[in-house]
Amino acid sequence: MINMRVADFVANFIYEELNVQHVFTVTGAGIMHLTDGLISHKKLKTICPHHEQTASMALEAYSRATENFGVGIFTTGPGCTNTITGLAGAWQDSVPCLFISGQVKKSEASANSGIKNLRQFGVQELDIIPIIKSITKYAVTINRPEKIRYELEKAVHIAKTGRPGPVWIEIPMDVQSAKINDELEQYIPEKNTKPAINKKDIEHLSTLLKNSQRPVIIAGQGIRIAGAIECFNEFVEKYGIPVVTPYLGIDVMKHNDKHYIGKSGVKGDRPANFAMQNSDLVISIGSSLHVTVIGYNYLQFAREAKKIIIDIDDTSHQKKTIKKDLFIQADAKDLLEKLLENLKNIKLNNYSNWLEKCNLWKK
Numbered sequence: 001m002i003n004m005r006v007a008d009f010v011a012n013f014i015y016e017e018l019n020v021q022h023v024f025t026v027t028g029a030g031i032m033h034l035t036d037g038l039i040s041h042k043k044l045k046t047i048c049p050h051h052e053q054t055a056s057m058a059l060e061a062y063s064r065a066t067e068n069f070g071v072g073i074f075t076t077g078p079g080c081t082n083t084i085t086g087l088a089g090a091w092q093d094s095v096p097c098l099f100i101s102g103q104v105k106k107s108e109a110s111a112n113s114g115i116k117n118l119r120q121f122g123v124q125e126l127d128i129i130p131i132i133k134s135i136t137k138y139a140v141t142i143n144r145p146e147k148i149r150y151e152l153e154k155a156v157h158i159a160k161t162g163r164p165g166p167v168w169i170e171i172p173m174d175v176q177s178a179k180i181n182d183e184l185e186q187y188i189p190e191k192n193t194k195p196a197i198n199k200k201d202i203e204h205l206s207t208l209l210k211n212s213q214r215p216v217i218i219a220g221q222g223i224r225i226a227g228a229i230e231c232f233n234e235f236v237e238k239y240g241i242p243v244v245t246p247y248l249g250i251d252v253m254k255h256n257d258k259h260y261i262g263k264s265g266v267k268g269d270r271p272a273n274f275a276m277q278n279s280d281l282v283i284s285i286g287s288s289l290h291v292t293v294i295g296y297n298y299l300q301f302a303r304e305a306k307k308i309i310i311d312i313d314d315t316s317h318q319k320k321t322i323k324k325d326l327f328i329q330a331d332a333k334d335l336l337e338k339l340l341e342n343l344k345n346i347k348l349n350n351y352s353n354w355l356e357k358c359n360l361w362k363k
Contacts (some may be wrong), residue, residue: 010279028075030102033176056086076125145178153187222286228333
């Protein structure tokens with residue numbers, strides 16, 4: 001049964017499936033039907049900054065603040081290109097966002113004209129997908145109205161799976177206004193997309209901890225993304241290990257906690273860097289270990305320490321920077337739960353003197 005436009009389906013999906021109540025947009029002709037769908041929705045609130053760059057940054061901040069999706073809808077051409085700075089920020093910082101853009105009617109698309117090297121046919125026409133593919137986890141144009149549910153569900157799943165990030169869906173004007181029925185194809189994701197953790201890696205990590213006298217944890221935002229803050233703080237409190245954080249991980253622990261030593265790296269503070277440089281074991285959890293964290297002289301980073309890296313994204317750790325003694329590709333929460341279980345029958349050293357020294361640097 002035909003019962004709604006694609007534009008209305010998009011608005012309903014944002015509110016009902018994503019549980020998002022605010023959408024950022026700057027109105028334009030290329031999204032006239034999508035805009036009408038937003039305005040017609042009785043519960044969605046539309047926020048209209050004066051520029052798309054502002055809107056793209058606002059929806060990224062919204063995602064961070066709500067720990068949910070940030071959603072923006074943008075018109076064709078410059079409406080899309082103006083968002084790229086905010087989009088790139090979401091990409092670099094692993095923020096799940098949904099960017100939706102309009103496009104000229106399919107009949108006015110240069111690609112469909114049959115004319116070679118035609119730069120523009122429709123008003124403000126620009127093929128944005130090739131431009132933003134390298135800074136999105138998924139980018140697609142929906143040319144068939146009946147694919148709207150499938151592509152939205154697929155994009156959302158990809159955005160929040162593994163290392164999160166932004167996704168982009170482009171909807172031509174004639175697709176926005178098209179009527180669809182209620183029997184739409186669903187996207188069925190794989191059941192388990194998290195990497196499996198090798199038991200031997202947990203045992204190796206436990207042994208390294210047991211043999212350590214001066215361990216330090218680098219706590220990245222992957223801990224928050226994995227929903228592991230409570231589990232992480234339980235681990236730190238139980239074993240008394242000093243913690244330093246990159247900027248993106250500064251909210252994983254209260255700063256007045258005795259285990260929190262400070263921010264690490266070239267933009268960090270001296271106590272945190274002293275702790276890392278004097279440690280004999282560095283355990284990085286959920287951090288890409290960018291040069292702003294480890295410094296530009298890679299070989300001198302934590303020079304006397306064994307280095308264990310735990311991250312769901314293995315790509316970031318293929319960089320030829322620091323020497324890794326152990327890399328475990330894992331979701332932070334899964335790893336911490338398995339590590340806590342494995343350590344139940346293992347007696348670790350008392351790190352109180354080491355923690356006291358780190359806190360002296362902090363004073």
